[in-house]
Amino acid sequence: MVQEEQGFTLWFTGLSGAGKSTLANLVATELRNRGHRVEILDGDEVRTNLSKGLGFSKEDRDTNIRRIGYVCRLLARNGVIAISAAISPYREIRDEVRQMHDRFFEMYVKCSLDELVRRDVKGLYEKALRGEIKNFTGVSDPYEEPVNAELTVHSDRETVEESLALLLSTLEEKGFIPRTSAQKKSAGARG
């Protein structure tokens, strides 16, 4: 029987371009290699499948985040590590999602706006700063930093490998996943 496998929700938050999805995908791969069931609920995929028609007003964003939270909870209570990588700019709604969960790990991927504007991989910040995108989080829409995140990483001054290692060791330390001495071996052998 598999009932004892404990899931949880790993909830990324941070500005667009900060590196949430990159880190989410890397940690998902590592956790799968360790034998966990993992689902990533990516912001875009969820907007297509659960929230078509919703926009980016506070109300619509809140609804979108609540839906992701609901699905994460269903997965987590069935032994899955549910990973959300949506911006989720509002503290109150993140805390509401936390309250739904038995096991919840909030992961803040912090990056300065200067650095995001400098990178601007998709050219969105430039457009937002020119006023061409409305409700753009961090520019024309608020982002409320977490005050009690389980972990904050700084993607403007750590490599993604460093952030990943920190995330995995913190998940272990806080008892979300078992420690494994075979971690490096396992990643090497199965990856």
Next chain:
Amino acid sequence: MVQEEQGFTLWFTGLSGAGKSTLANLVATELRNRGHRVEILDGDEVRTNLSKGLGFSKEDRDTNIRRIGYVCRLLARNGVIAISAAISPYREIRDEVRQMHDRFFEMYVKCSLDELVRRDVKGLYEKALRGEIKNFTGVSDPYEEPVNAELTVHSDRETVEESLALLLSTLEEKGFIPRTSAQKKSAGARG
């Protein structure tokens, strides 16, 4: 490791009051007792959590069903038996949901309209027949019967225990769940 646990979606369809939720809850209890992970996505709960604001037009119903299908698929591919108990009146959308899945069991709970009107536990059919409820499936809105359901039970001429036994034995026969000696006993009891 738990990766080999195989989930699937058990998709109930049928008119309001036909007995979908009753049967869904009974089979869920039995499947949990056998050690499976089970989630029921009840129509009302889903409307609150995933589809607030949607009405009962064809388009809104389709969106609601697609969302349930998406969540069922996420659960099923992670080893959960995902049970939907929404009316899901349109064949095309049920088939679309089927296509998303590796393992999908469509369960038609059939009941004649005469019998539903006679029972009318919630008084909804009377209201619908008086024209007080718009878009009421089976009265003022279409219900398209399945043509290739894995199982049809007739709640107007079988007891719920008979339908449950038939569902469990069919799930076993079709390889969705393993046979158990306890089930033989239970199946024997209905004969």
